[in-house]
Amino acid sequence: MVENKxxxxxxxxxxxxxxxxxxxxxxxxxxxxxxxxESEFLEQFNLDLDDVHFxxxxxxxxVDTNGHENLDS
Numbered sequence: 001m002v003e004n005k006x007x008x009x010x011x012x013x014x015x016x017x018x019x020x021x022x023x024x025x026x027x028x029x030x031x032x033x034x035x036x037x038e039s040e041f042l043e044q045f046n047l048d049l050d051d052v053h054f055x056x057x058x059x060x061x062x063v064d065t066n067g068h069e070n071l072d073s
Contacts, residue, residue: 006059008060009061010060010063011055011060011061011062011063013062013063014065015065016045016066019065020063020065042063047065047067051065
């Protein structure tokens with residue numbers, strides 16, 4: 001029998017990737033399967049939805065933990 005499986009990933013990149021990944025893991029599992037990345041979670045880390053985008057395969061979300069506030073520097 002062939003297993004039908006579709007995978008959706010959330011990837012954290014950048015200088016704070018490990019820290020924010022651990023925080024999101026706790027946030028997700030504490031809230032159950034209905035949790036998702038929302039602006040309130042991101043704001044804790046001085047990030048917002050502008051730091052979140054779909055990966056190339058559209059089955060993943062990538063969060064750039066470097067933020068976008070200092071792009072001019």
